Amino acid sequence: MTAIVALLAACTADRDDPLIFGTRLPPAAEQGTAADAASAQAPAQTPLPPMSMNEIAVSYVKLVLALGELDDGYVDAYYGPPEWRDQAKAQKLTAAQIEAQSQLLIARLINTEPDNLPADPELAKLRKSYLRNQIGALSARAAMLQGRKFSFDDEARALYDVEPPHYPETYFQPALKQLDALLPKGPGTLAQRYNRYVDSYAVPKDKLQSVMRAAIGYAQLHVRPHLELPQGEHFELALVGDKPWSAYNWYQGNYYSRIEVNADLPVSILRVIQLASHEGYPGHHVYNSLLEKDLVRGQGWPEYQVYPLYSPQSFIAEGSADFGVELTFPDAQRLNFERELFDLAGFDAAQVDTYDRVVRAAKALHPAEIEAARRYLDGHMDAESTANWLQIYTLATPEYARRRIAFFDHYRSYIINYSYGEELVRRYVEAKGGSEAGSDAQWRAYIRLLTTPRVATELQ
Ligand SMILES: [Zn+2]
Structure with a gap:
């Protein structure tokens, strides 16, 4: 939150594991037509068609909006196309569906080459790492909404990518x-x-x-x-x-x-x-x-x-x-x-x-x-x-x-x-x-x- 300090099991899957085709998915009919990540409907073990980094990024945004429908305050800011938000409202994905689709999206991201950015190759690498971590956190938050419990330190690792220090x-x-x-x-x-x-x-x-x-x-x-x-x-x-x-x-x-x-x-x-x-x-x-x-x-x-x-x-x-x-x-x-x-x-x-x-x-x-x-x-x-x-x-x-x-x-x-x-x-x-x-x-x-x-x- 962009609030200045105020008044406010490790992640189910190891986020560094190149998962995850074995993730149990709900039946395709329940998934809505949704987030492009809904290539979640592809059968397990079948190679998925490649996605560009921007396609993965769009799927990520739509999954964040979908989770925002279930988790008040989760979407801190959004200024993309209004129809993506309308779509998220209409689809009503469940937290379990969002978690499963996030995991598939990570699997696809891992197999995607960073876009070629000759002017700044570090940027391409950072972008991939950023998306990987953001989608991992999305998956962890979706797991929390389903009642999964994390210790304080595990939660901080899963949501914020940090190892929180301890202070005597x-x-x-x-x-x-x-x-x-x-x-x-x-x-x-x-x-x-x-x-x-x-x-x-x-x-x-x-x-x-x-x-x-x-x-x-x-x-x-x-x-x-x-x-x-x-x-x-x-x-x-x-x-x-x-x-x-x-x-x-x-x-x-x-x-x-x-x-x-x-x-x-x-x-x-x-x-x-x-x-x-x-x-x-x-x-x-x-x-x-x-x-x-x-x-x-x-x-x-x-x-x-x-x-x-x-x-x-x-x-x-x-x-x-x-x-x-x-x-x-x-x-x-x-x-x-x-x-x-x-x-x-x-x-x-x-x-x-x-x-x-x-x-x-x-x-x-x-x-x-x-x-x-x-x-x-x-x-x-x-x-x-x-x-x-x-x-x-x-x-x-x-x-x-x-x-x-x-x-x-x-x-x-x-x-x-x-x-x-x-x-x-x-x-x-x-x-x-x-x-x-x-x-x-x-x-x-x-x-x-x-x-x-x-x-x-x-x-x-
Ligand atoms: Zn702040």
Whole structure:
């Protein structure tokens, strides 16, 4: 999801197995005329006629739309032909049919030569790997909808192509200690002191729209010198409520995003800065716009017209959106940016340095959410102990901890895409573009990452 962290058995078949003609298929009559993958009707062991990469990609898009009919929120964005969606609605494929057809599509993909792209042979290889992983995740999600259970780590591997790291409690101690030293002394736990401090920088509700808009505009201004944004790209900003996330980017195609910010909870000035980059520039809005410009329109690749939420693409989307904050605003620029926003929101700009140190220290606690989700979803901690754990190691308020658990219930292992996604994107950008934050070389590496088909294994 394009939401910034908010409020939310190995795959039945080994995804590296060149399966799968033995997959049990429903009778042909039940399958609908559907997704071109419905060559699923070919008898087992019969060689299937070759498909081009684009034909495979179209079948993939149609299967994603078919699963979207069964799984609310699965299709995060779609701006391909409307009749493909109508077709998915009419066909009513079952999750079992979608899983079987995905497996057949993988088998066909494995036997398909990447299209010849002499200008950039790496691109052809990456495209095939991307499709292979996206279709594998589609199959795993279809299996989950049929009731198949995965452990947290197996689910993350199956859906996001990652091996999620484990964090012992000791991992978070240095940051907690640092925060204890930085925060104003006072009564209560560290979490209470932290939240009193952060809440004192909550943007007043009547200023939220204008501060948010200014922050996105400022981020846009800083991104422009580094990359060529498509002509006419634009966004709409709306404040909403009663959502399980804190913000969401709904990409509509034609270089246009609707960015929604959940205004139910206080939005701290820190959140404003993160959201501006994460949802807007150079995060989700830029990522989706560049994919549309370079891959959908430029290369003519249909697969990028759809964005399935529970898929390896989300690891790149969330990781690059989170990393984009520090790429766009290395230390000095970030402090300037924060000063301007402090002024705008009516806070004392002289406090920016301390505030920034607190924010940086607290960031080191983000991976604790992965650990909390794993322990909770794998049944090692119940909701109450998870809420307590989140208050100790992420310094959440009781209310925010409750929202996080609701997020885990709904989005499950999706949580790994944020802090761990950011870490792998950072490693990739530093390996390709050096360690100087915000340098031209880092930007080139970042743009290459955004405009080529990637899954997590292709970051390493
Ligand atoms: Zn996001």
